[in-house]
Amino acid sequence: MAKTSLDKSKIRILLLEGIHQSAVDNLHNAGYTNIERLSTSLTEEDLVEKIRDVHFIGIRSRTQLNERVIAAAEKLTAIGCFCIGTNQVDLDAALERGIPVFNAPYSNTRSVAELVLAESIMMLRGIPEKNARAHEGGWLKSASNSFEARGKTLGIVGYGSIGAQLSVLAESVGLNVIYYDVVTKLGMGNARQVGSLEELLARADIVTLHVPETPSTRWMIGREQLSLMKQGSYFINASRGTVVDIEALAESLDSGRLLGAAVDVFPVEPKGNGEEFVSPLRRFDNVIITPHIGGSTVEAQENIGVEVSDKLVTFSDNGTTITSVNFPEVALPSHPDKHRLLHIHRNVPGVLSEINRVLGNEGINISAQYLQTNEQVGYVVIDVDKAYGQQALHALREVEHTLRTRVLYSGIDYD
């Protein structure tokens, strides 16, 4: 039987931003029934109120879990990002409070890559303007500025899961692929890494960004970088809105240096479908604007729902933190006949021996134990005989540098 620290019906789960029903079904199947699912994100004020009693929260890219929100989340046990990016969460603030953060690093990779390839072909053919004219009753039948993809050069910035997947798809339609990455990477197929961002910008007919939001990628593309791009080239951003200076991009479109752009992510995005989208790019017919839907396919969302809810359930039931993006990774085999203690502490020397000393003083025999640390935090999972659950928990709470403790009772429901 799965272990649980509370009766599962008392474990409150809040899912925001229209997380797929597959997550709800999966949580129900695992015995978690106290689930609230909202279709939008929440403002900081609303979130601070709502998160107080929540044990697990699921978000996508829009919800900002900053220091203030996390500090208000007194009961929060884990965070699930039902997406790839985790830049919307203050990972250190979560770590400091002993809260692991999980994501779905691969489930929407293919969806983004397919969209970017499709946009490349559409832009090369001038479809966005032709489509706009036709909707207004116009008829723009012309081969001018309309090109085949075959033989053109696609420049990928950030050759990770999405960049590499796109590289394979792009070669299949005859695009030549070059890429720039801060890490040396082996190219898929005939793709070639270039030595600098500047070289990529100068050589590519289409530049597409697939980097995470980090201090090194913030405003990485501005006036200077756009001025290096070829006359008559195309630009795509489906990474994060903060990577590109959007005013500078608008200037490059006005000047005609860029023949088109496709943008899926923006520095400020509406928090739900009802809010107005404001952007200097709205005036361009040759810009494909999409509402941050690079990863929004039925397949991706269903898979993400299962993947991330599985990670939350496994952590809740067993203390497993494998694949967490901010936390020491620990997995101890399940021991159904034991109680399991979770101890999260500041990573300073001597904590483990202190844990063992206090448990020893209480006459508690440890039947299994596993510790992992990162720079800031240590996480130890300890199995003890069933007789000692509460007693062991009290002893552990006395250990200096403790951030958080939990006991997972084997097959017994406690408050």
Ligand SMILES: NC(=O)C1=CN([C@@H]2O[C@H](COP(=O)(O)OP(=O)(O)OC[C@H]3O[C@@H](n4cnc5c(N)ncnc54)[C@H](O)[C@@H]3O)[C@@H](O)[C@H]2O)C=CC1
């Ligand atoms: N539009 C959408 O709906 C979606 C957007 N995304 C965004 O795409 C990003 C990339 O996703 P993945 O490919 O899965 O990530 P990844 O982590 O597999 O790859 C990112 C790559 O960027 C490289 N990189 C990091 N900093 C760089 C820099 N300053 N210059 C050049 N390269 C740099 C890394 O070395 C890595 O190879 C995510 O972090 C997320 O922000 C992801 C999924 C959906």
Ligand SMILES: O=C(O)CCC(=O)C(=O)O
């Ligand atoms: O689906 C979403 O809300 C965000 C997708 C995304 O940007 C990501 O996976 O990082």
